[in-house]
Each structure stands twice: as structure tokens, then as C-alpha cells.
Amino acid sequence: MAESTPNVGTIFAHHVAGNRPALVDLSQPDAPRELTYRELDATCNAVARGLVRRGLGTGDRIGLLALNSAEYVATLFGAMKAGCVPVPLNAKLSADALAYVCRDAEIRLIFCDAAFARVCPAGLPRVEFDGNSEERFSSFVDPGPFTAVAVAPNEVCIQPYTSGSTGRPKGVLLSHAGQAWGIPAGTTARHLKPDDRVLVAAPLCHKYGLLQLKYALCAGSTVVLHRRFDPRLYIESIGRHAITSLTGVATMYSMVLAEPELLDTVDCTGVRSISVGSSPFAPLVFEGLAQRFPSAAPFNGYGITEAGGGVFGGHPNGPRRPLKSLGYPLPGVEVRLIGGPSPDEGVMLIRSKGVMLGYQNLPEESARRLRDGWLDTGDVCRRDADGFYYFIRRADEMFKCGGENVYPREVEEVLERHPDVVQAVVIAVDHEIKGQVPVAFVVPRRGTWPSEDLLKTWALENGPSYQHPRRVFVEQRLPVAGTGKVDKAKLRARALLAEIPVSLPRIRTGTPG
Secondary structure (H helix, E strand, O other): OOOEEEHHHHHHHHHOOOEEEEEEEOOOOOOOOEEEEHHHHHHHHHHHHHHHHOOOOOOOEEEEEEEHHHHHHHHHHHHHHOOOOOOOOOOOOOOOHHHHHHHHHHEEEEEOOHHHHOOOOOOOEEEOOOOOOOOOOOHHHOOOOOOOOOEEEOOEEOEEEEOOOOOOOOOEEEEHHHHHHHHHHHHHHHOOOOOHHHHHEOOOOOHHHHHHHHHHHOOEEEEOOOOOOOOOHHHHHHHHOOOOOEEEEHHHHHHHOOHHHHHHOOOOOOOOOOEOOOOOOHHHHHHHHHHHHOOOOOOEEOOOOOHHOOOOOOOOOOOOOOOOOOOOOOOOOOOEEEEEEEOOOOEEEEEEOOOOEEEOOOOHHHHHHHOOOOEEEEEEEEEEEOOOOEEEEHHHHEEOOOEEEOOOOHHHHHHHOOOOOEEEEEEEEEOOOOEEEEEEEEEEEEOOOOOHHHHHHHHHHHHHHHOOOOEEOOOOOOOOOOOEOOOOOHHHHHOOOOOOOOOOOOOOOOOOO
């Protein structure tokens, strides 16, 4: 008989016996819906029974095209209980991209919000969470007991897709065994407890929001779930729902910190942990979070979809985790750095039980990224004397400017050292003389508005002249993609329209010429 492994649909089964609240659904902020672990599990069972009644089971792909809700969560875990493979879909995908993903994944049935029904591929059966469609979620589910389907260790558990920022979205095959190992490991690293109340506002179609949800449910914590991110609602929820653990990406937190008057009205002392994920260290964001939430030390999270879950945590022997660090490898995670100037710097390779099985329908790309179980992350990192790791840049983001290597993250770090800059994003733009040149978009500290010339001068005085941004656009906020990260595609489209100077500006006392 084949070896079995825990079905990830049962990841919170040990909390079902009591009446502890599992979810507070804020789809309607003034009328929150609370589900206990028992109620959530019963809804998962009803979804699983509905799928089986529909003739779906082991290996069948189920699409999820919706904003965050209790129904989304129940469908996610209910599908896994039935042996189906949930495929979270980004609601901001174009109709063409969405159709491609549905074909690539061979999705059999799609669960969606009524608002997204119009972009669902024609002919694909769907169940709507809301609205008045012929097949609604309430009529699809089949209440009653359900025993989770037995699964093999390498059976696919969930199939998220990469953002597609560097090409077609790629389906990442994550196994039940990998997730059954990675979720508890990440939960331990987050130090979550049953009495924690975790605020999740990042989209569940993205790895970061999805992992924070899984960690919290595995711990028996209460998830306060926002339908979508809204900075004012996020702040109000901290006080109204006694939040102890914040989750989000740097872009989200910068928007929260831009509401100081509202923050002044909320008691923030109960927050004891702040996870900052999916983006490099942003000094002013971390500084602002530390000031606003004095009982919590913000920490940099790290994870790529292909890694499947937790990679880093605290040091087992006690050294305090440095603020800029990604952390120390979790037990069971092996890390190597290759191709760098020393053994302590280079492209990071990871090996653990949580690493993906490969990409859907992409054997050559799978072989390129996975070698003997080692995942090539594409991230250049360094390791300090205590074994903590630090992100430096993406290996594939380097471009040539006048024959010199330019790394966008290095330019961003120079700009973010300016006291009036909260966040910087740098885009490479084609140039008839230099090949490519950097163009920057920055968010200023509240109450300031540094000029473009001032920031160009700062970059020239604090970094190599060849990597200074040829244009700097100061923005109140940056566009956000469906992943919760900065939408670089939109910034790139704007940068392509920018008038780029041909010659290097001269540094004077004041502004560049």
C-alpha cells in the first residue's frame, strides 16, 4: 500500500472540538460574520461533499476567482479534503491571461464572485459565491460529515500561479507532504498562539496572504479577514477586533502609516508581531511601524511561491534577529549560496520538504529551477557570521547602462536612504545611447515632497554616477497589483513614455543641471 501523508484540508482539525473563533469575515465591515473552527470545518465538509456529488475528486483542478471571504477559505480547504486541487486565480488578470491559466491547469469548475463571472472563460462551469446566478454556493454545498480523502506524499495539494511579471504565469505544483511540513514549520517560526488575532488583508490568491491564513489556522488563532485591503479599515480593525498580529507587504504598510490622525485614535499596544512580506527591506516603513507599534518588532518575511512555505525564522541559539535580516533557516531547510564573490554571498538555493514538485506542463523550466531537490530562488543573498541571511537583489534584474552593470535594488536603496523617501521602485528603460537607463518612482515621507532634481543629486552624490536614475517621479502612492506588491508593469508603461535626458547632469550646489 502506498505511503500516505496528512491531507492539508485537515490542517486545523485539532482545533475543531472547541468553540474557538476561526474567522471574522469583514466582507461587510459593519456586519462582521464570525465562524468557529467547528463551523468552518462543517462548511469545508459541505464543499467537499458538493464536489464529490458533482463527480469531482482526486487530481481535479478547481479554480478560485474571488476576493477574500469565508466561502473562499471553506472552498480552498474543502477542495483539498475531497482530493481536488484548488487553483487560486488573480482577479486582476486580463481575460486572455485568465483563459490561459484555466487551460493550462485544466480547471474543471470555477468558484467566483458574481462581479468576475464576465471574465470567466466561456463554457467553463462556475459556482458563484454571491449574486443570483443559477448555481450559487448555497445550493452547491451539501451539508453533512465527510472523511478527508487519503493522499500520497507527492500528490499535488494546491496549484498557485506565479505573477507572470517575466512571461506567462507558471503553475507551481505543491504537494500535500510539502505543505503538511511547511505550514506547521512556518507557524512555529511566526510564534502564533491560539489567543492571537491575526489581521489578513492581502489577497488569498497570492502566496503571502494565503500562507498567513494557513499559519494562523494551523495555530488555532482567529483570522480577521478583509475582503480587500483598505488602509483606513485596516487601522480601524486593529482596535475594533483587538488585533495582536499584523500581516502585509511594505506597500500596504506605507499606506497605513500615511494615516497618522486615524492611527492616533487606535490603541496599538496590543499588537505583538508584524510580518512584512513579499518586498525588500524599506527603512522608513520599518521605522514607522516600530514607532507606531511599540510592543512589536517588525520582521522581514521571505518566501517565493516555489518554496511552498516557511524558509527562515529566529536563531535557535538566541542571537537576536537583525532588523534587515530574512532570518535563520528553519529546521529542515538547507541553504546554499553559489556564484558569488565569497561562500557567504551569491544566488540562494533552498532544499526542504516544502519545495515544489515542479511547474505545470513546463518540464524544461522545472529542470532549470530544480536540481537534485535544490530550488534556485533567483535571489542574490548574503550570510552574516551568525548565520542570518539578507536579501541583496534579484539575480535576473541586472541591466547594462553604458556598459556598466546596474541592479535596480541598489538604486532603490540609495534613494530610500534619503530622509524624505519612504519607498522607491526603479525600472529599466531602453535608451538609444546607453542601452538602458534607470527611471525611479518614489513615495515621499508624509509632509514632504522632494523635487526630482534634489533626488537625482542625492543619487549622484551617494552612488555610482552610471546608476543614477535619469528620471525620478514623486508619487503620493504607487499602483498595487493583485499580488499586493507594486505593479511594476504599470510603472514600466509610464516610464516608457518619459522623456529621458541624453547627457549626465552636472552636480552643483543645489540641483543637477
